[in-house]
Amino acid sequence: MAEVVQSGGRKKGKGKKHARLGVRLDMTPMVDVAFLLLTFFMLTTTLLTPQVMEITMPPDSKVPVQIAESNLLTLRIRKDLTVFWNMGSEPPQKVAEKDVPGILKQHLQVNPKLSTLIKIDRDAKYQTLVNMIDALNLTQAQLGQTEKRFSLVAMDDKDHELVNNL
Amino acid sequence: MAKVKMKRHGFRLDMTPMVDVGFLLLTFFMLTAKFKPQSDEPLTIQLPVAQADTTKLPDAHIATVSVGLKPLSDGRTDTVITFGVSDEKDRPAIFKPLNRVDDKTGQPLTDQQLMMKAAVRVSKTELETVVQQARLQNPSMRYAINADSAVSFGSIDDVMHALQKYGATRMNLITMTKEKS
Numbered sequence: 213m214a215e216v217v218q219s220g221g222r223k224k225g226k227g228k229k230h231a232r233l234g235v236r237l238d239m240t241p242m243v244d245v246a247f248l249l250l251t252f253f254m255l256t257t258t259l260l261t262p263q264v265m266e267i268t269m270p271p272d273s274k275v276p277v278q279i280a281e282s283n284l285l286t287l288r289i290r291k292d293l294t295v296f297w298n299m300g301s302e303p304p305q306k307v308a309e310k311d312v313p314g315i316l317k318q319h320l321q322v323n324p325k326l327s328t329l330i331k332i333d334r335d336a337k338y339q340t341l342v343n344m345i346d347a348l349n350l351t352q353a354q355l356g357q358t359e360k361r362f363s364l365v366a367m368d369d370k371d372h373e374l375v376n377n378l
Numbered sequence: 379m380a381k382v383k384m385k386r387h388g389f390r391l392d393m394t395p396m397v398d399v400g401f402l403l404l405t406f407f408m409l410t411a412k413f414k415p416q417s418d419e420p421l422t423i424q425l426p427v428a429q430a431d432t433t434k435l436p437d438a439h440i441a442t443v444s445v446g447l448k449p450l451s452d453g454r455t456d457t458v459i460t461f462g463v464s465d466e467k468d469r470p471a472i473f474k475p476l477n478r479v480d481d482k483t484g485q486p487l488t489d490q491q492l493m494m495k496a497a498v499r500v501s502k503t504e505l506e507t508v509v510q511q512a513r514l515q516n517p518s519m520r521y522a523i524n525a526d527s528a529v530s531f532g533s534i535d536d537v538m539h540a541l542q543k544y545g546a547t548r549m550n551l552i553t554m555t556k557e558k559s
Contacts, residue, residue: 243397246404253407264435264550271547334532338525342426349430366535
Protein backbone atom coordinates (compact mmCIF):
# COMPACT_ATOMS: atom_id res chain seq x y z
CA MET A 213 0.00 0.00 0.00
CA ALA A 214 1.20 3.45 -0.80
CA GLU A 215 2.29 5.55 2.06
CA VAL A 216 3.68 9.03 2.18
CA VAL A 217 5.84 10.09 5.08
CA GLN A 218 6.23 13.78 5.57
CA SER A 219 9.24 14.87 7.53
CA GLY A 220 8.74 17.84 9.79
CA GLY A 221 10.81 20.98 9.74
CA ARG A 222 14.00 21.12 11.72
CA LYS A 223 14.24 24.84 11.84
CA LYS A 224 13.65 25.38 15.46
CA GLY A 225 15.49 22.32 16.66
CA LYS A 226 12.98 21.81 19.46
CA GLY A 227 11.39 18.32 19.06
CA LYS A 228 10.89 16.75 15.70
CA LYS A 229 7.39 16.62 14.46
CA HIS A 230 6.53 13.73 12.17
CA ALA A 231 3.20 14.02 10.56
CA ARG A 232 2.31 10.72 8.96
CA LEU A 233 0.05 10.90 6.03
CA GLY A 234 -1.22 7.43 5.28
CA VAL A 235 -2.64 6.94 1.82
CA ARG A 236 -5.34 4.36 1.76
CA LEU A 237 -6.00 2.72 -1.53
CA ASP A 238 -9.26 0.99 -2.16
CA MET A 239 -8.22 -2.36 -3.60
CA THR A 240 -11.71 -3.76 -3.97
CA PRO A 241 -12.09 -3.17 -7.75
CA MET A 242 -8.67 -4.67 -8.44
CA VAL A 243 -9.44 -7.74 -6.38
CA ASP A 244 -12.80 -8.01 -8.13
CA VAL A 245 -11.20 -8.00 -11.54
CA ALA A 246 -8.49 -10.41 -10.45
CA PHE A 247 -11.00 -12.91 -9.17
CA LEU A 248 -13.10 -12.54 -12.26
CA LEU A 249 -10.08 -13.37 -14.41
CA LEU A 250 -9.16 -16.18 -12.07
CA THR A 251 -12.58 -17.71 -12.43
CA PHE A 252 -12.43 -17.32 -16.19
CA PHE A 253 -9.04 -19.00 -16.55
CA MET A 254 -9.95 -21.74 -14.12
CA LEU A 255 -13.07 -22.56 -16.06
CA THR A 256 -11.53 -22.40 -19.51
CA THR A 257 -8.27 -24.25 -18.95
CA THR A 258 -7.95 -27.88 -19.77
CA LEU A 259 -4.91 -29.42 -18.20
CA LEU A 260 -5.20 -32.31 -20.55
CA THR A 261 -2.59 -33.16 -23.15
CA PRO A 262 -3.71 -35.67 -25.70
CA GLN A 263 -2.17 -39.09 -25.52
CA VAL A 264 -0.66 -40.71 -28.51
CA MET A 265 -0.04 -44.09 -30.02
CA GLU A 266 3.31 -44.07 -31.70
CA ILE A 267 3.86 -46.10 -34.82
CA THR A 268 6.87 -46.31 -37.06
CA MET A 269 6.54 -47.06 -40.73
CA PRO A 270 9.31 -48.11 -43.10
CA PRO A 271 10.63 -45.15 -45.15
CA ASP A 272 9.78 -46.65 -48.51
CA SER A 273 7.00 -49.17 -48.75
CA LYS A 274 8.23 -50.40 -52.16
CA VAL A 275 11.22 -52.23 -50.76
CA PRO A 276 10.07 -55.75 -49.90
CA VAL A 277 10.93 -57.14 -46.51
CA GLN A 278 11.66 -60.83 -46.26
CA ILE A 279 10.04 -62.60 -43.40
CA ALA A 280 9.74 -66.25 -42.45
CA GLU A 281 6.23 -67.61 -42.85
CA SER A 282 6.27 -69.04 -39.34
CA ASN A 283 6.94 -65.57 -37.93
CA LEU A 284 4.03 -63.89 -39.57
CA LEU A 285 0.55 -63.44 -38.20
CA THR A 286 -1.85 -61.66 -40.49
CA LEU A 287 -4.95 -59.84 -39.36
CA ARG A 288 -7.34 -58.85 -42.09
CA ILE A 289 -10.15 -56.41 -41.50
CA ARG A 290 -12.96 -56.47 -44.00
CA LYS A 291 -15.15 -53.52 -44.98
CA ASP A 292 -17.89 -54.70 -42.59
CA LEU A 293 -15.27 -54.69 -39.79
CA THR A 294 -15.10 -58.47 -39.52
CA VAL A 295 -11.65 -59.58 -38.45
CA PHE A 296 -9.84 -62.58 -39.93
CA TRP A 297 -6.57 -63.98 -38.77
CA ASN A 298 -4.08 -66.52 -40.05
CA MET A 299 -0.54 -67.70 -39.49
CA GLY A 300 1.82 -67.67 -42.47
CA SER A 301 -0.10 -68.89 -45.49
CA GLU A 302 -2.85 -70.77 -43.66
CA PRO A 303 -6.39 -69.93 -44.74
CA PRO A 304 -7.86 -66.92 -42.86
CA GLN A 305 -10.24 -67.64 -40.02
CA LYS A 306 -12.96 -65.40 -38.74
CA VAL A 307 -12.47 -64.04 -35.22
CA ALA A 308 -14.51 -61.74 -33.02
CA GLU A 309 -12.77 -58.44 -32.34
CA LYS A 310 -12.70 -59.08 -28.61
CA ASP A 311 -10.89 -62.39 -29.09
CA VAL A 312 -8.00 -60.84 -31.00
CA PRO A 313 -5.90 -60.11 -27.87
CA GLY A 314 -6.24 -63.78 -26.87
CA ILE A 315 -4.94 -65.01 -30.21
CA LEU A 316 -2.10 -62.51 -30.20
CA LYS A 317 -1.14 -63.48 -26.68
CA GLN A 318 -1.18 -67.17 -27.46
CA HIS A 319 1.15 -66.75 -30.43
CA LEU A 320 3.42 -64.04 -29.04
CA GLN A 321 4.03 -66.15 -25.95
CA VAL A 322 5.27 -69.04 -28.06
CA ASN A 323 7.18 -66.92 -30.54
CA PRO A 324 8.41 -63.51 -29.35
CA LYS A 325 9.81 -62.81 -32.82
CA LEU A 326 6.34 -62.87 -34.31
CA SER A 327 5.48 -60.02 -36.66
CA THR A 328 1.93 -58.91 -37.04
CA LEU A 329 0.69 -57.66 -40.34
CA ILE A 330 -2.51 -55.68 -40.24
CA LYS A 331 -4.29 -55.60 -43.56
CA ILE A 332 -7.25 -53.35 -43.51
CA ASP A 333 -9.86 -52.43 -46.07
CA ARG A 334 -9.75 -48.79 -47.16
CA ASP A 335 -13.41 -48.43 -46.24
CA ALA A 336 -13.05 -49.90 -42.77
CA LYS A 337 -13.27 -47.57 -39.80
CA TYR A 338 -10.19 -46.01 -38.24
CA GLN A 339 -11.36 -47.07 -34.78
CA THR A 340 -10.96 -50.74 -35.73
CA LEU A 341 -7.38 -50.11 -36.76
CA VAL A 342 -6.69 -48.35 -33.46
CA ASN A 343 -8.31 -51.28 -31.63
CA MET A 344 -6.00 -53.75 -33.38
CA ILE A 345 -2.84 -51.76 -32.60
CA ASP A 346 -4.11 -51.27 -29.07
CA ALA A 347 -4.70 -55.00 -28.63
CA LEU A 348 -1.19 -55.66 -29.87
CA ASN A 349 0.34 -53.03 -27.56
CA LEU A 350 -1.59 -54.36 -24.59
CA THR A 351 -0.60 -57.95 -25.26
CA GLN A 352 3.04 -57.01 -25.66
CA ALA A 353 2.93 -54.99 -22.46
CA GLN A 354 1.44 -57.96 -20.61
CA LEU A 355 4.16 -60.24 -21.90
CA GLY A 356 6.87 -57.71 -21.16
CA GLN A 357 7.89 -57.40 -24.79
CA THR A 358 9.00 -53.95 -25.82
CA GLU A 359 9.96 -54.38 -29.44
CA LYS A 360 7.07 -53.50 -31.67
CA ARG A 361 6.86 -55.71 -34.72
CA PHE A 362 3.90 -54.85 -36.77
CA SER A 363 3.15 -53.50 -40.15
CA LEU A 364 0.17 -51.84 -41.68
CA VAL A 365 -1.10 -52.05 -45.23
CA ALA A 366 -4.33 -51.55 -47.10
CA MET A 367 -5.93 -54.72 -48.42
CA ASP A 368 -5.26 -55.45 -52.07
CA ASP A 369 -7.42 -57.41 -54.54
CA LYS A 370 -5.90 -60.72 -53.53
CA ASP A 371 -6.84 -60.13 -49.91
CA HIS A 372 -10.36 -59.15 -50.89
CA GLU A 373 -10.72 -62.37 -52.83
CA LEU A 374 -9.41 -64.34 -49.88
CA VAL A 375 -11.78 -63.01 -47.25
CA ASN A 376 -14.82 -61.78 -49.17
CA ASN A 377 -16.62 -65.12 -49.24
CA LEU A 378 -15.83 -66.24 -45.74
CA MET B 379 -38.62 -7.54 29.82
CA ALA B 380 -35.63 -5.50 29.39
CA LYS B 381 -34.47 -5.03 25.90
CA VAL B 382 -31.13 -6.46 25.18
CA LYS B 383 -29.17 -3.82 23.54
CA MET B 384 -27.19 -5.27 20.73
CA LYS B 385 -24.01 -3.49 20.24
CA ARG B 386 -22.69 -3.70 16.75
CA HIS B 387 -19.10 -4.49 16.53
CA GLY B 388 -17.59 -3.62 13.21
CA PHE B 389 -14.89 -6.11 12.50
CA ARG B 390 -12.05 -6.05 10.05
CA LEU B 391 -11.02 -9.13 8.21
CA ASP B 392 -7.52 -9.28 6.86
CA MET B 393 -8.00 -10.27 3.26
CA THR B 394 -4.33 -10.10 2.30
CA PRO B 395 -3.63 -13.87 2.36
CA MET B 396 -6.73 -14.59 0.34
CA VAL B 397 -5.82 -11.99 -2.24
CA ASP B 398 -2.28 -13.40 -2.33
CA VAL B 399 -3.51 -16.88 -3.06
CA GLY B 400 -5.99 -15.49 -5.54
CA PHE B 401 -3.29 -13.74 -7.51
CA LEU B 402 -1.04 -16.76 -7.37
CA LEU B 403 -3.75 -18.94 -8.88
CA LEU B 404 -4.56 -16.24 -11.40
CA THR B 405 -0.95 -16.07 -12.53
CA PHE B 406 -0.74 -19.85 -12.76
CA PHE B 407 -3.83 -20.23 -14.88
CA MET B 408 -2.94 -17.27 -17.06
CA LEU B 409 0.49 -18.69 -17.80
CA THR B 410 -0.63 -22.24 -18.41
CA ALA B 411 -3.75 -21.47 -20.38
CA LYS B 412 -3.60 -22.18 -24.07
CA PHE B 413 -6.28 -20.85 -26.24
CA LYS B 414 -7.68 -22.98 -28.92
CA PRO B 415 -5.86 -21.80 -32.00
CA GLN B 416 -7.87 -20.57 -34.91
CA SER B 417 -8.09 -22.99 -37.73
CA ASP B 418 -9.37 -22.82 -41.27
CA GLU B 419 -11.86 -25.51 -40.72
CA PRO B 420 -12.80 -26.17 -37.12
CA LEU B 421 -13.36 -29.89 -36.95
CA THR B 422 -15.11 -31.77 -34.23
CA ILE B 423 -13.14 -34.93 -33.85
CA GLN B 424 -14.35 -37.91 -31.91
CA LEU B 425 -11.04 -39.50 -31.02
CA PRO B 426 -10.61 -43.26 -31.20
CA VAL B 427 -10.46 -45.01 -27.88
CA ALA B 428 -7.38 -46.96 -26.80
CA GLN B 429 -6.21 -48.43 -23.52
CA ALA B 430 -2.51 -49.09 -23.85
CA ASP B 431 -1.28 -45.57 -24.55
CA THR B 432 0.52 -43.68 -21.90
CA THR B 433 2.69 -41.46 -24.07
CA LYS B 434 1.71 -37.82 -24.06
CA LEU B 435 1.98 -35.56 -27.04
CA PRO B 436 4.73 -32.94 -26.61
CA ASP B 437 3.84 -29.26 -27.01
CA ALA B 438 6.47 -28.02 -29.40
CA HIS B 439 7.63 -29.06 -32.88
CA ILE B 440 4.45 -30.86 -33.71
CA ALA B 441 2.69 -30.97 -37.03
CA THR B 442 -0.83 -32.28 -36.74
CA VAL B 443 -2.72 -33.79 -39.61
CA SER B 444 -6.38 -33.76 -38.65
CA VAL B 445 -8.82 -35.90 -40.52
CA GLY B 446 -12.41 -35.17 -39.69
CA LEU B 447 -15.85 -35.72 -41.06
CA LYS B 448 -18.00 -32.83 -42.08
CA PRO B 449 -21.71 -33.48 -42.57
CA LEU B 450 -23.04 -32.32 -45.91
CA SER B 451 -26.54 -31.00 -46.52
CA ASP B 452 -27.61 -34.18 -48.33
CA GLY B 453 -26.84 -36.37 -45.33
CA ARG B 454 -23.53 -37.73 -46.55
CA THR B 455 -20.26 -36.75 -44.98
CA ASP B 456 -17.18 -35.19 -46.45
CA THR B 457 -13.69 -36.08 -45.25
CA VAL B 458 -11.74 -32.95 -44.41
CA ILE B 459 -7.97 -32.86 -43.92
CA THR B 460 -6.26 -29.97 -42.15
CA PHE B 461 -2.56 -29.48 -41.52
CA GLY B 462 -1.56 -27.70 -38.34
CA VAL B 463 1.84 -26.54 -37.15
CA SER B 464 2.54 -25.86 -33.48
CA ASP B 465 5.49 -23.48 -33.95
CA GLU B 466 4.35 -20.06 -35.12
CA LYS B 467 7.67 -19.17 -36.67
CA ASP B 468 7.56 -22.18 -38.97
CA ARG B 469 4.09 -21.49 -40.27
CA PRO B 470 4.82 -18.87 -42.99
CA ALA B 471 7.42 -21.02 -44.75
CA ILE B 472 5.26 -24.14 -44.59
CA PHE B 473 1.97 -22.58 -45.64
CA LYS B 474 3.33 -20.16 -48.26
CA PRO B 475 3.44 -22.67 -51.17
CA LEU B 476 -0.29 -23.19 -50.81
CA ASN B 477 -0.85 -19.65 -52.15
CA ARG B 478 -3.80 -18.95 -49.90
CA VAL B 479 -5.54 -15.60 -50.37
CA ASP B 480 -7.35 -13.35 -47.95
CA ASP B 481 -11.11 -13.91 -48.09
CA LYS B 482 -11.88 -10.21 -48.02
CA THR B 483 -9.19 -8.54 -50.07
CA GLY B 484 -8.22 -11.35 -52.43
CA GLN B 485 -4.57 -10.56 -51.76
CA PRO B 486 -2.11 -13.32 -50.95
CA LEU B 487 -1.80 -13.85 -47.21
CA THR B 488 1.13 -12.08 -45.61
CA ASP B 489 3.66 -13.84 -43.38
CA GLN B 490 2.01 -12.19 -40.42
CA GLN B 491 -1.37 -13.63 -41.35
CA LEU B 492 0.11 -17.04 -42.05
CA MET B 493 1.72 -17.02 -38.64
CA MET B 494 -1.72 -16.68 -37.11
CA LYS B 495 -3.06 -19.70 -38.94
CA ALA B 496 -2.80 -22.69 -36.65
CA ALA B 497 -4.09 -25.07 -39.26
CA VAL B 498 -4.95 -24.92 -42.92
CA ARG B 499 -7.37 -27.07 -44.83
CA VAL B 500 -5.53 -29.01 -47.50
CA SER B 501 -6.37 -31.33 -50.35
CA LYS B 502 -4.60 -34.67 -50.81
CA THR B 503 -1.99 -33.21 -53.16
CA GLU B 504 -1.53 -30.08 -51.05
CA LEU B 505 -0.89 -32.31 -48.05
CA GLU B 506 2.22 -33.67 -49.77
CA THR B 507 3.41 -30.11 -50.44
CA VAL B 508 3.03 -29.02 -46.83
CA VAL B 509 4.61 -32.21 -45.50
CA GLN B 510 7.58 -31.63 -47.78
CA GLN B 511 7.85 -28.01 -46.65
CA ALA B 512 7.58 -29.02 -43.02
CA ARG B 513 10.33 -31.59 -43.46
CA LEU B 514 12.58 -28.95 -45.03
CA GLN B 515 11.73 -26.30 -42.48
CA ASN B 516 12.28 -28.40 -39.39
CA PRO B 517 13.66 -31.94 -39.78
CA SER B 518 13.03 -32.71 -36.12
CA MET B 519 9.32 -31.99 -36.41
CA ARG B 520 7.10 -34.76 -35.14
CA TYR B 521 3.91 -35.72 -36.86
CA ALA B 522 0.63 -36.49 -35.22
CA ILE B 523 -2.48 -37.88 -36.82
CA ASN B 524 -5.60 -36.56 -35.22
CA ALA B 525 -8.37 -38.47 -36.88
CA ASP B 526 -11.99 -39.12 -36.10
CA SER B 527 -12.74 -42.72 -35.13
CA ALA B 528 -15.36 -42.99 -37.85
CA VAL B 529 -13.05 -41.95 -40.68
CA SER B 530 -12.42 -44.70 -43.21
CA PHE B 531 -8.96 -46.23 -43.24
CA GLY B 532 -8.46 -45.09 -46.83
CA SER B 533 -8.06 -41.43 -45.82
CA ILE B 534 -5.66 -42.41 -43.05
CA ASP B 535 -3.71 -44.53 -45.53
CA ASP B 536 -3.38 -41.52 -47.85
CA VAL B 537 -2.09 -39.36 -45.00
CA MET B 538 0.37 -42.04 -43.95
CA HIS B 539 1.66 -42.41 -47.50
CA ALA B 540 2.15 -38.65 -47.82
CA LEU B 541 4.17 -38.65 -44.60
CA GLN B 542 6.13 -41.75 -45.61
CA LYS B 543 6.97 -40.27 -48.99
CA TYR B 544 8.95 -37.47 -47.37
CA GLY B 545 10.58 -39.60 -44.73
CA ALA B 546 8.33 -38.78 -41.81
CA THR B 547 8.09 -42.40 -40.78
CA ARG B 548 7.29 -41.95 -37.14
CA MET B 549 3.68 -41.05 -36.61
CA ASN B 550 1.67 -40.44 -33.51
CA LEU B 551 -1.95 -41.45 -33.56
CA ILE B 552 -3.85 -39.30 -31.13
CA THR B 553 -6.20 -41.36 -28.98
CA MET B 554 -8.32 -41.13 -25.88
CA THR B 555 -8.42 -43.36 -22.84
CA LYS B 556 -11.36 -45.64 -22.30
CA GLU B 557 -12.43 -44.07 -19.01
CA LYS B 558 -13.14 -40.71 -20.56
CA SER B 559 -15.42 -41.95 -23.29
